[in-house]
Amino acid sequence: MKITNIETIPIFPKLAARYESEKVRLHGIDHRIVYKVETDKGVTGFGDLRIRPGKAPDPSTVEHLIGQNPFHYLNNTFNGGLGAALYDVMGKYLEVPAYRLMGAKVRDVASVAAWTRPASPEAFSKEIIRASNDGYRIFKMHSCTYHDVIEQTKAAEEVAPEGFKIHWDFNSNRSVASMLPLVAELERNHPIVGYVEDPIIKSDIEGWRTIRDQSKIPIVMHVPQLGGLQEMILGLADVFMIGGSIGDALMRGFAYSKANVQTIMQHGAGILGKAMALHMCAVLPSATGHAITLDDQYGEDYVNGNIPVDDGFSPVPEGPGLGFEVDEEALVRLAANEPNVIPRYVFRLYLPGGGMYYTPSFPNVPAITGREEGTIRGLRSEQWEEDGSSEFEKAYERVQKLGAYPSQDGG
Template identity: 30%
Template sequence: MATAKITDVERILLVVPFVERVRREMERARIHRWAEVEVIRVETDAGIVGYGETIQNYTWGRVNITERVLGRSPFELMWDDSLGAGLQMALFDAAGKLAGVPIYRLLGHKVREWAPISFWDHDMAPEKYEVEAKKAVELGYTSIKIKARPWFDVHETIRRISAATPDHFCIDADWNDFLLGVSYAVPVLRVLEEEFPKIKIYEGPIRADDVAGNKLLRSQIRTATAHHYGSIPGRTAISEGYCDGFVIGGGVSRIVADGLAAGMANMPFFLQMVGTGLTTTLALHLGAVLSHAQWPAVTCHELYEHNLLTGRIDVIGGHARVPEAPGLGVELDEAALARYRVDEADHTLPRRLVKFSRACGVNVYFANDSHHTSEMWRYFSLNNQPVFERGNHTELLDDDGSAEFDDLYRRAQTGPVLTR
């Protein structure tokens, strides 16, 4: 089987919608485009088929050229991150099936049978996060990663999640640098950790390249802080001690290398690999062999309407069991492939406004979305409004056909519109 060669690569484009309860929030954040999934199907001359997927508008690497793998062995190419997410995953799946072993056996020595995994949601209103936290508990999770944004009341969000979940439940708050600097970060983070013991990790509170600031921040709070491995050189991050652990993602080669480096430094990390059940399963295999993948992985597969597998990935006590069958060890749902298959993805949205409101009565209107490439993101990152003020609220406004909406919408196309 080791001599088997790849004979064909099929690219299957899908649009897998998000579940209804979060769909509108994903549209506001302009990440509804993560619904576009390319499934890669690799065939070999041994009759073995491997599957992988790429989340087209999130991935660390799209699949560009498939012809280069034809006539070659999956074992020869599977460690090549430049192939892109879906193709690399499909090669590992095929290689495992050819060898008759689960993927983790191709990656290293197994250190755990059950890998920690977290629930995840993008930024949303406190009352909606409360619903999501309850859903996470219902599905077997013991933690949730939230997006802490200045356009929502983060204090109220964490209060609601804390009140709605069991005592053992944990919260990881990802700030995406919005606390700006130590002078803003320390008071906010201290209040939260004093009032809400369920907070366990602060991810990216301030910019990762502010090494001195992160070291000072770490000395002023007791909650663990995390940054993406590679945001600054790994050697600097480890030797300077500017965070307690890492977020690790990317291709398989990069993940294994970064994970081993973190392990040698005795620093925990969580895997961040966004996708459906296919990507989640690969994350479980990686979590099985990387000793310091001790923090719960983030994959967001629960937000998709279908995980593309024939069965659910059971989560028990915040952990999922690593598959033992060959390859990925899961079965792709061919009926789901047919149901969600499209010739071209259409992510068009209707005209909308994002309305940000402060308790003092100030309102700011933005055009369409709060994505990290948007004017809204830039506006808050430059501190045009207070950082994490209580009482902040944001809502998505539909076009009601009125002249007032039309006027606001047109003005917002050129920049934020502030009213009182």
């Protein structure tokens, strides 16, 4: 079997209806790239990946694969979308699920997590309700400088069902001095927090050890700077997040499994991306954390069917390849969509002492206050979208000219 053509197809699926008024917060999530791999045997494979706006890959980057046998690229280190398309075509050709080309199957289902962009306590509360109603029992979200993580956690606790867990991603941007008290407070007062990802900067090896030694909440490392195995040997984390290229995820996943170290799978894409994540989880013995994908962010996709979530887990697809047939008419429609138009907006940042700042985008609190992310309790922010008022026009023009400015300066 030879590859005869590879198309790279940008698509712009509509976001879930709940995000209709949150286009700023979800900016860019509607940008994905689909890889369509055609062969001389009449078998076609598909894979997709979320991309940043303006970062669609050059079609020439796949030209070297034309005329090649896709089976030469088992355990490939291409991006996850292209890699998945190759596994899809190989599995379809052999009429076996993709996981059969990765290793011995060790599970039929995998734990899965919901996800969203950083949200206010009020919005996070709604997301938790939505996720639990949809069958999820774990929710991953990044913290941010402009919302109070304790208030966000409290809001989640008020609505989450028993046993529900939050996976906090702390962005790998802090010091031990700022992170230790926060982890201690979460551990002491907020048992809903089940995972702490990237608590401090990656280069602080001793700091990672300190955080791990003093925390009973599992510490998760993503994108390890030394490749992952050195960090495991050094004892820097309890859990390692894998994903990206299929080859790297499988290589590290099997190594972590031999060492009895848990892994979490992350693969940012739609339904086919979730399918790919589940296929990898099916063969990795210690992939007993959860899989994080983006399929719950969209109101439409281009495959026939979906992947259910039942009490926190999803079944591994059993059809050939990734396990789904593509609706090519739907694919054409999603490719013809226009990306979301982002309205003009201003942010207001409210500090606990009563100060208020206008900012041109998401507030950079460390730049405004000189404090690390997560060290100011009681701050909050809100987005002010264009509303036709003269007050908005005045604030918008001024913040575009000056950048962040305090309200007492004529806001």
